[in-house]
Amino acid sequence: MDFASLGLIDPLLRAVAEQGYDRPSPIQAQAIPAVLGGSDVMAAAQTGTGKTAGFTLPLLQRLEPGKPAASRQVRALVLTPTRELAAQVGESVAEYGKYLPALRSAVVFGGVNINPQINRLRGGVDVLVATPGRLLDLYQQKAMSFDQLEILVLDEADRMLDMGFIHDIRKVLRLLPKQRQTLMFSATFSNEIRTLAKTLVRSPKEIDISPRNSTAERVRQWVVTVDKRHKAALLTHLIGEQQWFQVLVFTRTKHGANRLAKQLESAGIEAVAIHGNKSQNARTRALAGFKSGDVRALVATDIAARGLDIDQLPQVVNFDLPNVAEDYVHRIGRTGRAGADGEAVSLVSGEDQKLLKGIERLIKQPIERRQVDNFEPPAVADIPDEREPRSRPNGSRSGSRSGPRSDSASPNKGGQRRSAPRGADGKPAPRRRRRSGGGGGQRSGNGGNRASRG
């Protein structure tokens, strides 16, 4: 199947061809005809499936023949949970719409000066991509109205709810004409999302491309068990040994992201933290550095990373496992995109075992365990005498490994000898045990995301 057979018009086909897409992805194959036919759509699809083109292309086509947007009017509104995603969707709209010059688009989100946005909206826009908070601010300032609104897209609806946007979304909905076409995209369809959908879409065409398992199957996944205190040193070691040059690292908290980025930096690995407390400019810079290769490790919290469009990201590391198993699937969905292979490695300490089990249940497959020489976790009671006594001074262990765990730790270059765990700064890993951060960490992670609201 090709794009032309989906009924797209020439200017869009040209733009798609320029992107180098040969075939529509499964979500595109289903969503494009449905949207062109005027149906409401409810689609389960996560980032990396091509969903942006799946709604942008038909949306542009539906707007093309209509009456241009009048002053301060908006004909299609795309709501996204984060600024990054808004910016990326805005870029896609501009790219795919480049041969439809009569259509005007704009992107608005918080954290930047509102006045240029007000000016931009003055003449009306055909497509407005917005985060909910800034949209409501602009509306209050009478920067736009929605009498001419034809299409609403809610992108990453599940994430919107996670981030506490439900009230903002309801407020926005009250401003929109009832007669409209509504498209709703969500990685998962929880009961909460279905409840929201009832007030949003009418007899929608439901599309489920079940990306879950296919994502999980495309990505090589393994877990290294390690003492929590040695995680930073292990990551430094793996980045060097495995020659990872572009690695997205997930931490649970903003504070954890900052600390890890510093540790990697002091070990000579260019690293930047990205989370909601960073200014928009800092985040844009970090992403650009990562894409260009200047930044080797991008350390991110879940929601800050969500929606980052990085083609063919080879490597994802879960420095902390996510508290919610679904987030693991989102995270590893960042790699192995658009058909490319990817690799996802999780650093797992004893206290993470329960989370790991939950993840394996969700993805319905066990994840391979590996150990890295000199980074083995302390023995625990339920692992019988597979290894030497655990009380060993740093570096004093002989090269031999005992017991069945002699599988090479390092997947590519097994059996290499390495020095004792070291801090990211090259010093021996600290012995100090930090208090575990549990639920507070999660709250803090969400806080980061809150700060990224538009």
Ligand code: AMP
């Ligand atoms: P999305 O799920 O919208 O974030 O898109 C994921 C990535 O896939 C983006 O980098 C797109 O440029 C790319 N992409 C979208 N559609 C296609 C397609 N039909 N063929 C190849 N790549 C695509």
